[in-house]
Amino acid sequence: SLFAVRYAPDPWFKGAENQWETVAYIDRDEAWTIYEPQIRQRADAFTALFEAAETDEEPFRTFFRYPKVQVYAEQELAPYLNFAQVLHPRNAAAFDEIRSLISAIPQRIEQARTKASIFIVCPVDLDEITTTALTQAISMEGFPVTRDRGAATTVCNAAVDEGMQTLPAGTFYTPAVSITIPGTSGSPLFSCAVRAAERSGAVNPDVAKRRGYTALAEEIRKSFHGELIAYNGNN
Secondary structure, three states: OOOOEEEOOOOOOEEOOOOEOOOOEHHHHHHHHHHHHHHHHHHHHHHHHHHHHHHOOOOHHHHHHHHHHHHHHHHHHHHHHHHHHOOOOOHHHHHHHHHHHHHHHHHHHHHHHHHEEEEEEOOOOOHHHHHHHHHHHHHHOOOOEEOEEEEEEEEEEEEEEOEEEOOOOEEEEEEEEEEEEEOOOOOOOEEEEEOOOOOOEEEHHHHHHHHHHHHHHHHHHHHHHHHHHHHOOOO
């Protein structure tokens, strides 16, 4: 919608087309006075989100803060910055620092991802099948996984419930794992539960158990990304 529109004082009549015409123009200074509070409000909101990410001491949580800042910048702020550049280039230069912060977000995301090195703790496991699946799933998200707990900034706790049943037909497993990544205060930064899609069984208990863990590992690799995104979207 146009604003601060002014019209030439002397319209003219075009006899051939039987209509009046005039010149309309926008007073840039007046328009900026109207528009600047709108962009300033969004810029201040963006700055608050960016600073919250910058000052967060939890690398894992910081990694998720920056994409939210990026979404806000792209959807709520960038259109206003672009129009400001057209409306009043000289005054729009006051927001150059904001533009610099926006351009720095991708680098900040990668820095936060790199700093969030993760050590996996999984007391109940079978030949590290669950641990390996979690390592693969977390690595696919770009987070470094380390076997040196002292080098990790974040710990991933995995508690496996094997869901074993002994029946006349054989031994059956429906394993599930509760995954929690706590912060330095102990409160969870991320948590989810993953269960094997189907019950696995066999006459031989060892075969049944391996089948169950293999099914759980497959489900971890398949669903971890969605769980991570869903949790982040709700927090």
